[in-house]
Amino acid sequence: MLTKKGKYGLKAMLHLASHPPGEPSLVSDIAEANNIPKKFLDTILGELRNAGFVNSKKGKGGGYTLARSAQNIRVGHIIRVLDGPLAPIQCASKTSYRRCDDCFDENHCGVRLVMLDAREALAAVLDNRTLAEMRAAAESNEITLSYVI
Structure with missing residues (x-):
């Protein structure tokens, strides 16, 4: 069964994929738009960053972006990172x-x-x-x- 962590991670990745490449999204915006608790989303995005799915930038103009094209990210790989086998x-x-x-x-x-x-x-x-x-x-x-x- 897909956990909330996996579901929220997929929702966040879909959110990022809906923006033009390189355009950052703030955690608070992703959380609000997808009804995800911000603290939980911080943890999830950290795991996705460590796995190479997203990039993060701090400061003005910062936020999260996809680390590679949405065409090159497999749904199964995201789920394995967040939920395991x-x-x-x-x-x-x-x-x-x-x-x-x-x-x-x-x-x-x-x-x-x-x-x-x-x-x-x-x-x-x-x-x-x-x-x-x-x-x-x-x-x-x-x-x-x-x-x-």
Whole structure:
């Protein structure tokens, strides 16, 4: 499940993507426009800055901007930075795999096999959708299915 941190991070990134490249946005403006608590947003934007998704500038004319084009930012990458792996359980994760303590044979574990499928379906959508596509979908109020299960 997407946490509030992940959802707020996506909203903030969409906000930044809606501005001309290089035009900074103040944290207070992003928070107010998206109904996000400012203190929480400060933390989220700090994590996104550390991960290389946004740049920040202090002082007059400062604020946050996207560090690269919205066409080059994948939604799945943002979520992983803020919320961690996409897999619903660790034994289905590609980046944070850990065998379950209670599993005798993970190759025949029905729970794991279904969660692997769920992880792959989620990654197929989130890793193939850019921030620019997400913004365009929001502006046109249209969602396109870009995967096949």
